[in-house]
Amino acid sequence: xxxxxxxxxxxxxxxxxxxxxxxxxxxxxxxxxxxxxxxxxxxxxxxxxxxxxxxxxxxxxxxxxxxxxxxxxxxxxxxxxxxxxxxxxxxxxxxxxxxxxxxxxxxxxxxxxxxxxxxxxxxxxxxxxxxxxxxxxxxxxxxxx
Numbered sequence: 001x002x003x004x005x006x007x008x009x010x011x012x013x014x015x016x017x018x019x020x021x022x023x024x025x026x027x028x029x030x031x032x033x034x035x036x037x038x039x040x041x042x043x044x045x046x047x048x049x050x051x052x053x054x055x056x057x058x059x060x061x062x063x064x065x066x067x068x069x070x071x072x073x074x075x076x077x078x079x080x081x082x083x084x085x086x087x088x089x090x091x092x093x094x095x096x097x098x099x100x101x102x103x104x105x106x107x108x109x110x111x112x113x114x115x116x117x118x119x120x121x122x123x124x125x126x127x128x129x130x131x132x133x134x135x136x137x138x139x140x141x142x143x144x145x
Contacts, residue, residue: 024048027082028107029135033057038102043135049075053144066144074141081134082108085127087115094128096121104132 028044040056049070055062070078088110094117101121108115117124122132 025109026079027135030105030107031136032103032105034102035100039136039139041139043138045070045075045078051138051142053139053142055139059139062139062144068142068144070138070142074138078131078134078138081127081131085125085131087117090115090117090125090128092116092118094119094121094124096123106131 024047026045026047029042031039031041033040037058039058039060041059042054042056043051045051049072051068051070053066053068055064055066057063087106087108092115098121103118103120104122105119106115106117108117117128119128119132123129
């Protein structure tokens, strides 16, 4: 029985999670649906430039899960855009008072915590809008496999 407890402890300690804010993660993005053909996807970009992209709906004939290494110049630009948002000091939620808008949720590790920003309508701040557009464009500017 003791061996079983030790085995369970070893397994639990060695498991890695992919929850928002995992070590080494730069940002996780979840683009939500609208009533039309808004792209629905999830993307995780790590500090080592590795990334995963889950194309769910309306992603230019892409569907499924893909991986890549973000091009260095794009990664530098992403870091710059992220820094310009001043995300740590932003409110956690932005909502336009109309219906049928897409949403986007950002999960950004910061100081041992995760800053979550939900934006219904994707119009939180001009800096966030630029970040959203850049991340959305990464779906077609990277070599996803």
